[in-house]
Amino acid sequence: MSVLPETMKAVVAYGPEDYRVKEVPTPKAGYGEVVIKVEACGICGSDLKAFHGSAMYWGGEDPWMKAPVIPGHEFYGIVAELGEGAAEKYDLQVGDRVTTDQINPCGKCKFCQTGKYWMCDVHNIYGFQKGVAEGAMAEYMKFGSTARIYKIGDGVTAEEAALVEPMACAVHTVQRATIEFEDVVVLAGAGTLGLCMTQLIALKTPKKLIVLDTNEKRLSVAKKLGADIVINPLKEDAIKIVKDLTDGYGCDVYIEATGHPTGVTQGLEMIRRLGRFIEFSVFGQEVTTDWSVIGDRKELDIRGSHLGPYTYPIAIDLFERNLITSEGIVTHSFKVDDFAEAMEMAHHPEAIKVLLKP
Structure with missing residues (x-):
């Protein structure tokens, strides 16, 4: 018999800028499911875009946000209830600290069946789809029976545990960049994800790591976390500086993590011919550019990065070994x-x- 309270406090999204704190039924664990007591849930840039009504989330006949829904996809918590079979399936017991992939994969589509679960055709992301993928801006949260669940050891602090999801996404992005020792890497954007990426790129020891942002505080943190050079494009000519540092060629790798259209156009100008352009951001508006730069002029390798497939254990391990930090x-x-x-x-x-923190 469940010992969880019948109701809990949660944020419920009904529509753009219509988010309400309410008492709602506490989720119950069915077969193969796990309910956690949420310890922390981060507010992501995509949460802000959704809150303000970005068409990506609320537009079209089949919007990404299926309200009313509890938002929140950056989280960790303590196992509070195990459905039938869940303890054996996930090797869990009540009291374990855990998190799960941001996506709750269907397990049946072409992508799930071939190990590419992060591209699941159904694509239920926690915090965006009512009923099937409720999020963690609440006292309790339920993981579905197809969730991929990861234990978080005692060597990871509470603040680090709260960063596991963004760090896992950052790991995937840096993996997509295939950074080499001789590369000059430019990372545009020093928000949470950018600062996670900064640490991971530094672990790759490229020839030079340059971080761009318009926020001086964030640039200061980036410098402490491993950036060789930081540039505020509002105060300096970032493109000229990067080209001067590379004999006029441009950077080898450009990672876009600003979520702003200028981050794309700036990167296409700053990157060298045959360079690798990694697009991570979620944009609140359409981005336009001259595609001939990608093909005819520079023959760029354009790579996207989505979620954190197979990288949660890596993020947790790096935190446990004190190679990365939430500081x-x-x-x-x-x-x-x-x-x-x-x-x-x-x-x-x-x-x-x-x-x-509920």
Whole structure:
């Protein structure tokens, strides 16, 4: 018999800028399912875009956001209830610290059947689809029976555990970049994901790591976390600086993590011929550019990066070995009741990662 409370406090998204803190039924674990007591849930840049009504999330006949839904996809928690078969399936017991992939894969489509579960055709992402993939801006959260669940050891601090999801996404992005020792790497964007990537790129020891951002505080943190050079494009000519550092050729690798259209056009100009352009961001608007730069002029290798497939264990291990950190990235924490205040802070230039802690 479940010992969980009948109701819990949660943020519920009904529509753009219509998010309410409410008492809702506590999820119950069915066959192969796991319910966690949420310890922390980060507010992601995509959460902000969804909150403000980005067409990517709310537009079209089949919108990504299927409301009413509890948002939140950056989380960890403590196992509170195990459905039938779940303990054996996942080697779990009540009290374990855990997280799961941001996606709850269907397990049946072409991509799931061939091991590419992060491209699942159904694509239920926690925090976006009502009923099937409710998120973690709540006191409790349920993992589906097809979830990929990972234990978080005692060697990972609470703040680090809260960063496992973004760090896993960052690991995948850096893997997609296939960084070599002689590469000059430019990373555009020093938000949470960019600062996670900064640490991981530094572990790859490229010839030079250059981080771009318009926020001086974030650039200062990037410098501490391994950037060789930091540039504010509003104050300096970033393209000229990068080209001067590379004998006029441009950077070998450009990673776009700004979520702003100028991050794309800037990168296409800054990167050398035959360079590798890695696109990570989720944009709140369409991005246009001259595609002839990609093909005829530079023959670029354009690579996308989506979610964190097979990389959660890597992120957890790197935290356990103290090779990466949450220091300087997690800046603020709020209770679920204070969701409105948390969202306001998430927009503030002094904030980087804002957490909700039920």
